[in-house]
Amino acid sequence: MRTLLLALAYDGACFHGWQVQRNAVSVQQTFQDAVERVLGERPDCKGCSRTDSGVHARCFCVSLRTQRQIPCERLQAALNHFLPESVSVLGVREAPEGFHARYDCLGKEYEYVIWNERARNPFLASRALHYYYSLDLGLLNEAAAQFLGTHDFSSFCTLDGRDRGDLSRAVTRSSWRREGGCVIYTVAADGFLYNMVRILVGTQLYAAQGKLLPAELPDILLARDRSRAGPTAPPQGLYLNRVFYRGLSCSAEGFQEESDE
Amino acid sequence: MRTLLLALAYDGACFHGWQVQRNAVSVQQTFQDAVERVLGERPDCKGCSRTDSGVHARCFCVSLRTQRQIPCERLQAALNHFLPESVSVLGVREAPEGFHARYDCLGKEYEYVIWNERARNPFLASRALHYYYSLDLGLLNEAAAQFLGTHDFSSFCTLDGRDRGDLSRAVTRSSWRREGGCVIYTVAADGFLYNMVRILVGTQLYAAQGKLLPAELPDILLARDRSRAGPTAPPQGLYLNRVFYRGLSCSAEGFQEESDE
Numbered sequence: 001m002r003t004l005l006l007a008l009a010y011d012g013a014c015f016h017g018w019q020v021q022r023n024a025v026s027v028q029q030t031f032q033d034a035v036e037r038v039l040g041e042r043p044d045c046k047g048c049s050r051t052d053s054g055v056h057a058r059c060f061c062v063s064l065r066t067q068r069q070i071p072c073e074r075l076q077a078a079l080n081h082f083l084p085e086s087v088s089v090l091g092v093r094e095a096p097e098g099f100h101a102r103y104d105c106l107g108k109e110y111e112y113v114i115w116n117e118r119a120r121n122p123f124l125a126s127r128a129l130h131y132y133y134s135l136d137l138g139l140l141n142e143a144a145a146q147f148l149g150t151h152d153f154s155s156f157c158t159l160d161g162r163d164r165g166d167l168s169r170a171v172t173r174s175s176w177r178r179e180g181g182c183v184i185y186t187v188a189a190d191g192f193l194y195n196m197v198r199i200l201v202g203t204q205l206y207a208a209q210g211k212l213l214p215a216e217l218p219d220i221l222l223a224r225d226r227s228r229a230g231p232t233a234p235p236q237g238l239y240l241n242r243v244f245y246r247g248l249s250c251s252a253e254g255f256q257e258e259s260d261e
Numbered sequence: 262m263r264t265l266l267l268a269l270a271y272d273g274a275c276f277h278g279w280q281v282q283r284n285a286v287s288v289q290q291t292f293q294d295a296v297e298r299v300l301g302e303r304p305d306c307k308g309c310s311r312t313d314s315g316v317h318a319r320c321f322c323v324s325l326r327t328q329r330q331i332p333c334e335r336l337q338a339a340l341n342h343f344l345p346e347s348v349s350v351l352g353v354r355e356a357p358e359g360f361h362a363r364y365d366c367l368g369k370e371y372e373y374v375i376w377n378e379r380a381r382n383p384f385l386a387s388r389a390l391h392y393y394y395s396l397d398l399g400l401l402n403e404a405a406a407q408f409l410g411t412h413d414f415s416s417f418c419t420l421d422g423r424d425r426g427d428l429s430r431a432v433t434r435s436s437w438r439r440e441g442g443c444v445i446y447t448v449a450a451d452g453f454l455y456n457m458v459r460i461l462v463g464t465q466l467y468a469a470q471g472k473l474l475p476a477e478l479p480d481i482l483l484a485r486d487r488s489r490a491g492p493t494a495p496p497q498g499l500y501l502n503r504v505f506y507r508g509l510s511c512s513a514e515g516f517q518e519e520s521d522e
Contacts, residue, residue, distance in 0.1 A: 011383045056384070076380070085386035119337070119515070122272045123317070125346035127384070254380070 003065050004072070005095040006079075007243075007250045012056040013126035013236065014086035018047045027051075027087060031062065034082040038075065039068045048101040048243050049108065049192070054235035056127065058111075058252040059090065061243045063101035091254035109173065109188035109242035110197045112233065117181040128182065129237035135183050135208050140176040143207045144185065146217035147174045147200060154224035156200055157193030158232065167193060167224075174200075188242070195232050203230030264326050265333070266356040267340075268504075268511045273317040274387035274497065275347035279308045288312075288348060292323065295343040299336065300329045309362040309504050310369065310453070315496035317388065319372075319513040320351065322504045324362035352515035370434065370449040370503035371458045373494065378442040389443065390498035396444050396469050398437055404468045405435040405446065407478035408461060415485035417461055418454030419493065428454060428485075435461075449503070456493050464491035 008031065016024035020032075028045060036042045048061040070078070072092040079089045113128040115121045120130050150170040157167065173188035185201055203220070206212050211230070212220075220228045243250045249258050269292065277285035281293075289306060297303045309322040331339070333353040340350045374389040376382045381391050411431040418424055434449035446462055464481070467473050472491070473481075481489045504511045510519050 009380075009383050011386070058384075080381065085381065086383050088381045088383050090380045119270075119351045120341065120346065120349045122270050122347050122349050123319075123388070125272070 003095045003099045006062045006092050007090040008060045010057050010087040012054050016053040018051045034079050037082045038078040046101045048105050055238045057240040059250045061101045107190045107244040111239045111241045112185040112201045112237045114183045116183045126236050143204045143214040144174040147171045151221045155220050155229045156196050158195040198233045201233040206230035264356045264360045267323045267353050268351040269321045271318050271348040273315050277314040279312045295340050298343045299339040307362045309366050316499045318501040320511045322362040368451045368505040372500045372502045373446040373462045373498045375444045377444045387497050401437040404465045404475040408432045408435045412482045416481050416490045417457050419456040424454045459494045462494040467491035
């Protein structure tokens with residue numbers, strides 16, 4: 001039995017999230033259909049996270065087990081042949097027996113893209129949040145810095161039974177930058193709670209609007225109370241950007257070997 | 262009677278080109294419907310060019326005449342309210358009586374975007390040509406330079422009766438650059454024949470494939486024979502990028518005043 005790890009990219013506007021659902025087109029369903037056409041079997045595909053409807057992936061990792069001996073490069077080409085244009089296989093590689101795209105994941109990086117000009121951008125309609133008021137990058141970065149380190153993020157997640165036990169996460173990157181007409185938030189952590197990035201963004205936009213001060217954020221973290229944080233920003237601005245495994249990372253450029261620590 | 266000049270941007274994947282047609286959604290139709298809802302009248306809207314189905318506009322200029330006294334900024338906001346997300350009004354300004362977006366146009370700039378990586382990019386599915394073989398920028402720029410200056414571009418246009426009389430055009434910019442995984446061609450001229458940019462691109466890709474030499478291009482220009490040039494590149498990579506008028510230019514950032522000459 002081989003275990004394979006695959007890196008995908010997909011346009012979230014075309015799907016109702018990763019996970020298979022009744023009466024809705026999911027990336028997982030679409031991907032498993034293509035796998036079945038290529039391999040003639042339907043292995044269970046494990047995704048590295050459960051992206052919501054409308055959320056994009058520049059890189060999303062999937063593990064599966066198969067008996068078939070098709071070489072990785074040929075599998076990639078064949079899958080891309082059968083997949084719609086809204087999904088692309090960026091890379092395929094052998095993984096250790098039993099490797100699991102989600103349980104073996106050491107961390108992830110997300111980006112949240114805001115189109116920050118007065119007139120909307122038709123090319124970013126389903127690819128960014130349109131926010132027309134001016135944004136103070138200094139203030140946003142002051143807010144972003146409060147999330148760095150290990151905190152209980154209960155105030156920044158939607159509790160629906162998915163996240164149990166320890167709700168603390170270690171945030172290793174949290175910063176804003178301007179790129180042309182866009183303002184982009186990057187956040188990396190060893191894991192993310194449900195809706196965490198979108199609530200972090202919504203809360204920081206609250207700070208940008210003067211509805212709370214960056215200095216209040218440590219108290220909001222300590223409160224462990226969702227009602228203390230800001231709203232959940234809409235999904236179309238969110239991109240899964242990087243996925244980290246031991247000795248390996250994955251981005252829009254595909255897999256890169258990384259020296260172990 | 263006021264004459265107004267409007268700058269639009271649109272995602273060409275959502276439309277069958279600019280011009281009104283039977284049984285197909287055009288930008289012009291969609292735009293005129295929005296104008297009618299805002300102004301309560303249906304002025305004839307003159308577009309700066311006739312973009313084909315699938316071709317995008319980062320900036321496209323439209324002139325119209327109206328009796329209504331609505332201020333430019335309010336007209337912009339109202340039109341954006343009624344237009345779909347795939348079209349945006351970037352700016353509205355008063356123009357001299359009788360100004361015509363097409364006849365008064367002094368020049369235009371187009372970009373052609375090629376996604377030049379092995380795996381396709383789901384975010385550029387209808388926004389770029391996917392070309393996976395490696396491209397030699399030096400050779401492409403050698404080819405591009407042959408088009409600079411004033412030439413008869415009969416070999417580089419589809420003759421369908423649209424272009425009559427003098428088929429010579431003055432090309433002021435013609436060059437390639439790499440930007441991330443994209444390879445981009447920029448061409449500016451005082452005017453363009455039907456399909457001209459797409460044939461210029463198709464021919465230069467022929468040169469990149471070794472099917473002709475950049476040094477043969479002057480002969481192909483002199484031949485005035487469409488069959489001597491390469492194929493017409495597909496529409497989805499093409500963007501109308503800038504439009505030039507006397508003292509005024511228009512881009513994705515809206516209108517900019519320019520010093521005359």
